[in-house]
Amino acid sequence: MAKANNTNRSTAYTLAAILLALVTAANMVLVYYLFNNITQVGSKTSTTMNTINSVNGELQSINQRVLTIIADIGTVQSQAAVAESIDGSFESISEKLETFENFEGLSDATVKSCRRARVFLEAYNDRLSEALEPIKNGEGFSDSESLKDVYTQDIYPLETTATEYLIATIGINAANTARQQAKTGKIFVVTELIMAAILVLGELAIFIAARRARKARIELEEREKNLKEVGAKLKSTRQKASDLALTNLLTGMKNRYALDNDISGRLESDRFNIAVFDMDNFRIINDTYGYEFGDEYLAAIAEKLKEEFGSVAEIYNITGNEFCFVFNKEFTESQSMAFIPKIHAVMSAPFTVLNLTVQLTVSGAAYHYLPGDCLNVNSLLVKLDTTMRNAKMNGGNMVNTVVNM
Numbered sequence: 001m002a003k004a005n006n007t008n009r010s011t012a013y014t015l016a017a018i019l020l021a022l023v024t025a026a027n028m029v030l031v032y033y034l035f036n037n038i039t040q041v042g043s044k045t046s047t048t049m050n051t052i053n054s055v056n057g058e059l060q061s062i063n064q065r066v067l068t069i070i071a072d073i074g075t076v077q078s079q080a081a082v083a084e085s086i087d088g089s090f091e092s093i094s095e096k097l098e099t100f101e102n103f104e105g106l107s108d109a110t111v112k113s114c115r116r117a118r119v120f121l122e123a124y125n126d127r128l129s130e131a132l133e134p135i136k137n138g139e140g141f142s143d144s145e146s147l148k149d150v151y152t153q154d155i156y157p158l159e160t161t162a163t164e165y166l167i168a169t170i171g172i173n174a175a176n177t178a179r180q181q182a183k184t185g186k187i188f189v190v191t192e193l194i195m196a197a198i199l200v201l202g203e204l205a206i207f208i209a210a211r212r213a214r215k216a217r218i219e220l221e222e223r224e225k226n227l228k229e230v231g232a233k234l235k236s237t238r239q240k241a242s243d244l245a246l247t248n249l250l251t252g253m254k255n256r257y258a259l260d261n262d263i264s265g266r267l268e269s270d271r272f273n274i275a276v277f278d279m280d281n282f283r284i285i286n287d288t289y290g291y292e293f294g295d296e297y298l299a300a301i302a303e304k305l306k307e308e309f310g311s312v313a314e315i316y317n318i319t320g321n322e323f324c325f326v327f328n329k330e331f332t333e334s335q336s337m338a339f340i341p342k343i344h345a346v347m348s349a350p351f352t353v354l355n356l357t358v359q360l361t362v363s364g365a366a367y368h369y370l371p372g373d374c375l376n377v378n379s380l381l382v383k384l385d386t387t388m389r390n391a392k393m394n395g396g397n398m399v400n401t402v403v404n405m
Contacts (some may be wrong), residue, residue, distance in 0.1 A: 024198065045177045046223060051100045052114075052170050056163065058089050058096075059121075063159055066128065067245050069135065070148050083132040090125045094118070107176040110169055117165035124158035131155065148257065174224050181217060250295055251302035253317040259324060260377045262314065267380070269371050273327040273336035276384045277347055277364035280396035282321045285358060296353045308346055312339060318381070323347075333368045340366050340399055348397070361397035363388055373404060 065082045097118050101111055131150050246258040254262075266272060286294040298321055305315055305323060313325040313336075325343065327336040343364075350359040365387035367380075374380040383402050391400045 024201075045173070045220060048100060048103055048106070048173055049170060049223065051096050052166055052173075055093050055096050055100075056166055058093050059159065059163060059166070062086050062089050062128075066151060066155070069132065070151055071245070079135050080137075083136045086132070087125075087129065090121070093121060097121075107172065110173045110176060113165055113169040113172055117162050117169060120158050120162035120165060124155065124162055127155050127158060148260075177220070178224075181220065185217075248317040251299055251317045253302055253306070253315055253323075255316065256318040259316045259318055259326075263326060263380075264377055267369075267372070267374055267376065271368070271370050272329065273331065273333055273366070273368055274380070274384070275325045275327075275336075275340055275343070275364055275366040275399070276318070276322060276381070276388055277325075277343060277362050277399075278322040278388055278392075279347065280361045280363055280392060282360065285360070289356065289358075293354055293356070297351060297358065300351050300353055301347060304346055304351075305343070309339065309343060324381075324384075337366060337368075340364070344399055363391040363396045364399040365391065365402055366399055367402035370404075 065086055069079050069082060097114060100106075101114055127150075131154075246254060246261065248255045263272070263274075282294070285297055298317075302315075302317060302323075309315065309325065312331065313327045316324040316326070318324045325339075327339065331339075344362055348360065348362040350357050365384045367384055367387075369380065374383065387400045387402045391398045
């Protein structure tokens with residue numbers, strides 16, 4: 001009887017050991033599967049996100065090069081090389097997006113968003129290629145303002161929409177990854193409880209696996225956080241690129257392109273008062289004291305003008321030492337013209353720069369603009385500059401008024 005009991009007990013121990021081994025093995029396999037799944041999700045997420053970020057980076061690079069062409073920087077040959085490089089960047093973007101769409105496990109929403117981005121990118125490429133065709137043929141672009149208008153009205157909206165869809169793709173893919181992680185996390189919790197109920201050793205194994213899973217989860221969350229920061233930086237980069245295109249970097253004032261944007265729509269139906277001022281013989285400053293001194297001199301004048309007249313007019317630094325004032329609508333013609341001698345006095349006053357005091361005379365032109373006087377901003381500035389040159393030819397240090405014939 002005792003022998004039978006011992007035999008039964010031995011059999012039970014054996015069966016328990018076998019069952020324990022099987023359950024432990026099964027749980028070990030399950031733990032391995034979960035950990036491997038988390039690792040694969042993390043790897044896939046990192047790869048897909050890096051692909052989209054790389055596309056966004058190239059898109060921003062294209063936009064910067066387009067702005068360089070619009071700003072008419074460089075020779076015709078260098079601009080043609082830039083235009084050719086843009087085509088290469090679009091080919092690279094297309095390849096990367098095709099690779100992205102072929103990743104396994106992407107949700108339908110993610111693929112759909114990516115394809116929408118590709119549609120706008122192709123339209124952006126086609127429209128940009130058409131606009132830059134004269135430059136790529138080495139002919140140059142005779143009308144930079146026309147190119148700027150095409151870019152602002154047709155090309156830039158396509159680029160912005162494509163970028164928005166790419167950012168949306170990142171968000172959709174991140175949300176899908178989070179759902180997969182949540183599902184995996186639930187299975188993992190159940191497995192951990194089972195392992196804790198079986199034996200301490202199993203509990204320890206689960207604890208180790210849990211630590212690894214938490215680490216992987218934290219890494220994924222950190223990646224998602226970084227991706228959100230990248231998205232914010234991309235948005236900030238687009239805004240900075242737009243601001244740079246309309247700002248004089250030396251003085252911080254709006255530039256010639258900003259002036260065109262601000263008053264083009266007013267030429268047909270509005271009347272306003274405008275004036276330009278330019279320092280006489282400014283080259284003497286650069287030749288005598290150097291370009292760095294000249295830059296500091298211009299910056300000092302710009303700060304003084306903003307301080308004194310920033311509340312009465314919109315001030316533009318349209319060329320190196322030429323400043324344009326568009327007086328606020330609430331001022332009448334006589335009130336606006338009353339500021340002219342004050343501006344002239346401020347600009348022609350002595351300025352101390354880098355411990356040196358210098359003073360230059362200033363010439364200018366004032367214009368009471370009436371609706372329909374000019375076809376575009378360029379012709380308006382030609383009238384002002386012609387009147388100002390006449391003042392300089394007559395000895396300078398004076399402000400003439402534009403007279404319409």
